[in-house]
Amino acid sequence: MEATAFLKGIGLGGSLIVAIGSQNAYLLRQALKREFVMTCIAICIICDVVLIGAGVAGMGQMIMEAPSLLFWIKIAGAGFLFWYGLRAARSAINPSAMEEDKNTTAPDRKTVIAAMLAFSLLNPHVYLDTVVLLGSIGGQQPGDGRLYFALGAMLASILWFSSLGLGAQYLRPIFSRPSAWRILDGIIAVVMWSLAVSLFL
Incomplete structure (x- = not known):
């Protein structure tokens, strides 16, 4: 039963974790740029582990009973996603913007940590997926099944974020071409805007 x-x-x-989202998109971009990759991976894993554990422990039900809290989280998340989507779109549409980015100083660790935390925690889909959905299903497991379900979901998170962050180096030859970066930024912009709109549908 525990194994099941x-x-x-x-x-x-x-x-749920593998689905393309703001968190994965930002981690991939940082990994391709080789900027604080391990820090980003650690933040993604820690946030997921904490949220999965909280969901299975019953936090999902509390969120469902506080719709006003979820509403303001959606407002903040949508604003942040739309703003970052604009930045990505600017790089995709305007090649000179990419050159400006190359000439600017790379973001420091605090900036990257703040951005990674924002992508991990300001997206309400994270709470709906990891806390509410995983939490409700995990909470239905009998006996020690709740613990083993949570551990399984946490392991999936660890494996995925580690693979995405560390495996991105094999894509670097592709992204040696500016056109590849423009395509990636265009995809990221669409993903960010789609997530922002979907929060209110």
Whole structure:
């Protein structure tokens, strides 16, 4: 029974985490630029582990019972996603913007940490997926199944973010061409704006 719950956690957790989102997009971009990659990976994993644990422990039900809290989280998240989408679109549409980015000083660790935390925690989809959905399913597991389900989902998070962050180096030859960066930034802009709009649909 514990093994079944563990595998359920890996399967469901992995299917939710792998989906393209703001958190994954920012981590990929930082990994390709080789800027504080391990820091970003650690933040993604820690945030997911904490939220999954909180969801299975019952926080998901509390969020569902506080719609006003979720509303303001959506407002903040949508604003942040729209702003970052504008930045990505600017780089994708205007090649000179990419040259300006190359000439500017790389962001420091505090800036990257703040951005990674924002992408991890200001997106309400994170709470709906990891806390509410995973939490409600994990909470239904009998006995120690709740613990094993949570551990499985956490393992899926650890494996995915580590693979995405460390595996991006193999894509660097592709991104040696400016056109590849423009395409990536265009995709990121669409993802950010789509997430921002979907928060209110």
